[in-house]
Amino acid sequence: xxxxxxxxxxxxxxxxxxxxxxxxxxxxxxxxxxxxxxxxxxxxxxxxxxxxxxxxxxxxxxxxxxxxxxxxxxxxxxxxxxxxxxxxxxxxxxxxxxxxxxxxxxxxxxxxxxx
Amino acid sequence: xxxxxxxxxxxxxxxxxxxxxxxxxxxxxxxxxxxxxxxxxxxxxxxxxxxxxxxxxxxxxxxxxxxxxxxxxxxxxxxxxxxxxxxxxxxxxxxxxxxxxxxxxxxxxxxx
Numbered sequence: 001x002x003x004x005x006x007x008x009x010x011x012x013x014x015x016x017x018x019x020x021x022x023x024x025x026x027x028x029x030x031x032x033x034x035x036x037x038x039x040x041x042x043x044x045x046x047x048x049x050x051x052x053x054x055x056x057x058x059x060x061x062x063x064x065x066x067x068x069x070x071x072x073x074x075x076x077x078x079x080x081x082x083x084x085x086x087x088x089x090x091x092x093x094x095x096x097x098x099x100x101x102x103x104x105x106x107x108x109x110x111x112x113x114x115x
Numbered sequence: 116x117x118x119x120x121x122x123x124x125x126x127x128x129x130x131x132x133x134x135x136x137x138x139x140x141x142x143x144x145x146x147x148x149x150x151x152x153x154x155x156x157x158x159x160x161x162x163x164x165x166x167x168x169x170x171x172x173x174x175x176x177x178x179x180x181x182x183x184x185x186x187x188x189x190x191x192x193x194x195x196x197x198x199x200x201x202x203x204x205x206x207x208x209x210x211x212x213x214x215x216x217x218x219x220x221x222x223x224x225x226x227x
Contacts, residue, residue: 041219043204043217045214048213048214104215
């Protein structure tokens with residue numbers, strides 16, 4: 001299994017507060033992704049990164065920002081959390097080193113509840 | 116745009132029954148196709164994949180064949196076990212370094 005950790009694993013927060021989720025990998029994969037999983041929607045891409053400091057938006061990026069200052073870390077920030085952002089968030093990685101590989105490997109997920 | 120449609124569950128089977136979960140896709144070009152499995156409270160695990168037409172992916176007794184003529188990638192297993200109870204996701208990758216496009220998932224429940 002790919003070495004991917006997410007923190008925190010569970011979080012409860014209040015509407016309007018900032019929240020940062022962390023994804024850490026030990027595989028030196030080039031690409032990193034943030035998805036959210038919601039009932040009836042499968043997984044949808046929020047943002048992704050194709051290298052250090054290189055990021056782009058996904059399908060559901062409104063209300064989210066990301067940063068990647070090191071190969072191994074990809075941060076997802078909710079600037080002002082809303083109840084619609086209650087979800088399970090998954091980080092994924094692909095592309096060992098500089099070689100493109102399509103297969104994505106997923107972290108264990110973070111359950112976020114916004115009250 | 117690209118999309119994946121898979122049969123909605125739940126699918127309920129008895130142990131040792133035959134399993135089929137249908138998956139069809141819409142994509143331009145030649146996507147790679149994947150099946151992922153999610154056990155309760157866990158992340159997604161890659162189950163199998165196929166990268167070109169007529170390829171067969173297989174793992175842990177599960178199989179799926181990339182059928183370009185029918186734009187399908189149906190998941191099959193000859194004899195399911197209780198431990199196979201999980202949510203199964205079909206997905207496609209249309210281009211390097213872009214999102215996987217997922218179906219909505221199919222819940223499988225196997226009883227002994």
